[in-house]
Amino acid sequence: MNGHKGFLTPRRLLVVALAILSVGIIVTVRYINASGTHAGYEYERGRDDTINVAIAYSPMSLYRYGDTLAGFNYEMLRGMSAMYGDKVKYYPVSSVSESLDRLSDGVYDVLIADIPVTASLRQRFRFSEPVYIDRMVLVSRDTTVTTPLALAGKQVWVVAGSPAAERVGNLSREIGDSIIIHDSHKYSAEQLVMLVSAGDIPMAVVNEEVAHRLHEEYSDLHVDTKVSFSQFQSWIFNKRRTALADTLDAQIERFKLTPQYKELLDKWLDCE
Known part of the structure; x- marks a missing residue:
């Protein structure tokens, strides 16, 4: 490498x-x-x-x-x-x-x-x-991931300390398969979105309003896959x-x- x-x-x-x-x-x-x-x-x-x-x-x-x-x-x-x-x-x-x-x-x-x-x-x-x-959504460049079920076996980044990790963990149990969660202490939600857009990480879970605001700049991303109810x-x-x-x-x-x-x-x- x-x-x-x-x-x-x-x-x-x-x-x-x-x-x-x-x-x-x-x-x-x-x-x-x-x-x-x-x-x-x-x-x-x-x-x-x-x-x-x-x-x-x-x-x-x-x-x-x-x-x-x-x-x-x-x-x-x-x-x-x-x-x-x-x-x-x-x-x-x-x-x-x-x-x-x-x-x-x-x-x-x-x-x-x-x-x-x-x-x-x-x-x-x-x-x-x-x-x-608001609610949580998946940010990804992968067009095949359109439902939470498609996250089985995938790697997902979240902001450390945010409830996103808890939600993704619950989602893993709901779909009956593992989702690999990476808690990011180094990056904010916006930085995770940028890293997804850059191709450095495959996907992240952030709040919908944040994702939609940033989608105006990073239009290559898919931000419409919901992973939580309204909160x-x-x-x-x-x-x-x-x-x-x-x-x-x-x-x-x-x-x-x-x-x-x-x-x-x-x-x-x-x-x-």
Whole structure:
């Protein structure tokens, strides 16, 4: 095997470029923090009256679109904080599993990522009022894989710490055959999609809205094979922050009744 393959191919360079871009997101947030016109967005942990939010680098959470930071979750939380006068400090993150551990340790108060509500995660964390509905899909270049039954004996990549691994494991038992699951601690959902498009991995399971957003750029991929039912997408709280969770839940419920929320749904969940 050519030992230089992982470093020299244009396909790998695409993934490296994405990693650099995610660092750029963090630098941008730090720059905003330093400017006096954006109080409350410092990268360092805030005081007790500030909500410390870890937010994943993802097309549906926090993403760079041209020169603008955007994403459904990011825009919703910014709208809520403006409406209710909350101070929010963002921690851009790329590792879901590491962020869940830090949330559990109290480093973060809230984690926002592409994570559906699951029974196993409920044992460790509290989930917010649902903010939208999504489901998991298979991303592949293989035109023969059009149903979950076709995954028997296949290798599937998922983001480490996400419920996708649990879902694929359940799917393996449902179809009565093995599915080889690779937990990726190194790559985000977007990077897995890029690796599938590049041919470096055969397939991955990610959230449908993320897959459809990225399909606009990686049109060679098949993203319509559903591997789960519709699932509530929620924000995740440290269980010890009960008062904060109660407050944010009430705010989410009220915000979902506003025209701003409908505008976000129309803007971001229009892929069907």
